[in-house]
Amino acid sequence: MSVAERLAGIRERMAEACARAGRAESEVALLAVSKTVVPELMLEAWAAGQREFGESRQQEAAAKLGLMPAGGVWHFIGRIQRNKVRKILENFTVLHGVDSLKLAAAIDRIAIEMGLRPEVFLEVNLGSEDSKGGFSPQEMDEVIACLPSLPGLEIRGLMAIPPVPDGEAEAARPWFRKLRELRDSLQEKHGFPLPGLSMGMSGDFQVAIEEGSTMVRVGSAIFGERNPI
């Protein structure tokens, strides 16, 4: 199957999930996760109308970005190292993995210096896993309270990767729901808008949409299995 055919299939399944949940299709964006993917396949996705791409390594992305047409939206979905923030901000407009206040403050300072205002998803470590980054749900109150002092960041909302094996969509459902409920309660308590929920990947994006996702991050279902790196 071609990238264009796979993309069409995913958009169809996204529409089905929206219909089941009584949501408008326009509420959910598709981020094509192109980490490790060669530019030829990314250009096929581009030709099929895809404009938002997610990458997890700054150097790899910088090399590929120059080969893509202008006008795409580049999302950084990997772990953000503080010494790479400037380079990341040069190439990416949306950051999904912001997982500490120190990092948020560094991005805020550098973005203001560069005259930029990146969009940011705050990563939540729902299952308190050591192997994953993210704020603990308990610390989110304190985090939200600090956001008004970070004017260089456009806070879009919350992001999470559920603590279940990849592809076990129903096992992921309660975790997606948890992220939405956390978002709802933080919004209500602090009056700070958190419109976005970045959740759902190749194996579980339909369930994520049913539970309120506004952006699904889909890689292998579009581009095929990745070679381990």
Ligand SMILES: *Cc1c(COP(=O)(O)O)cnc(C)c1O
């Ligand atoms: C790799 C990755 C994805 C995409 O995973 P697939 O299972 O290939 O869809 C989504 N989100 C993050 C944070 C990733 O690192």
